Amino acid sequence: MEDFEDLAEAAPAHVRLEFIDGRVRTKDPLTVEDFEELERRAPETVQLEYVSGKLEVKALRDGNHTSIFMWLLRLLTQSRPELGLYPSTGLKTEADHKGRSRCDGTVARRGHFKGHGEWSDASGILMAVEITTRCRDTNQRCRIDKPLGYAAVGIPVYLLIDRDSLTLTVFSEPKEGRYRRSPSYSWGSTVELPSPLNMPLDTDLLRQYAG
Structure with a gap:
């Protein structure tokens, strides 16, 4: 949740994020350009992907x-x-x-x-x-x-x-x-x-x- 709050705070103004059932999702359709801007701003502890038109967060490695x-x-x-x-x-x-x-x-x-x-x-x-x-x-x-x-x-x-x-x-x-x-x-x-x-x-x- 702390990582989500940091990510949401860093996101571009037009990229609205939500945290539902343990998943990070966007409230609106996300373009490749919006994703890349979000990824550039993301905290170092968060790795993002854009897969099949959806924002995905890579799980931490053990x-x-x-x-x-x-x-x-x-x-x-x-x-x-x-x-x-x-x-x-x-x-x-x-x-x-x-x-x-x-x-x-x-x-x-x-x-x-x-x-x-x-x-x-x-x-x-x-x-x-x-x-x-x-x-x-x-x-x-x-x-x-x-x-x-x-x-x-x-x-x-x-x-x-x-x-x-x-x-x-x-x-x-x-x-x-x-x-x-x-x-x-x-x-x-x-x-x-x-x-x-x-x-x-x-x-x-x-x-x-x-x-």
């Missing part, structure tokens, strides 16, 4: 979330040292680049984001990564809206590390705004990431982060 990110970073560094896993990157997503997603991680060549602004074009992104958190919007945002948003801008792979179902879902082969493939694997499996990553993920260690 220790297991951070540990899972580091697990993926280590594997990527070992298998593909020419690539980087960039945390909390802002991407322009969805049709006509109308979405603004704050990815838990994006994979691209080292140095890719040099000179980019707050919200980067998705060109050159090889994989988007989301690690679910314990919040009520997770199902709609991570499992439904974000696959559509990432596929729409042609991100080759979207990796969803799901802490509720203890699975990894690998979305790939984007075509006409949708991923054609989305197999899921239980934690503990060896998962092969498809092109352009072409690398295995030994997920056995993930089981210690099931809480």
Whole structure:
């Protein structure tokens, strides 16, 4: 609630916010331009996204979330040292680049984001990564809206590390705004990431982060 009050106070005068059932919402339709202005003014403790025309607040990361990110970073560094896993990157997503997603991680060549602004074009992104958190919007945002948003801008792979179902879902082969493939694997499996990553993920260690 304190974060909401700080956000509401910082919001542009024409952006009216409300806090309903634990969610931050806008009283009026929100444009991309209004969202970006709101995001620039937001307190450092609040991370915002604009997904499917709605204002979304990213949940705070806990220790297991951070540990899972580091697990993926280590594997990527070992298998593909020419690539980087960039945390909390802002991407322009969805049709006509109308979405603004704050990815838990994006994979691209080292140095890719040099000179980019707050919200980067998705060109050159090889994989988007989301690690679910314990919040009520997770199902709609991570499992439904974000696959559509990432596929729409042609991100080759979207990796969803799901802490509720203890699975990894690998979305790939984007075509006409949708991923054609989305197999899921239980934690503990060896998962092969498809092109352009072409690398295995030994997920056995993930089981210690099931809480």
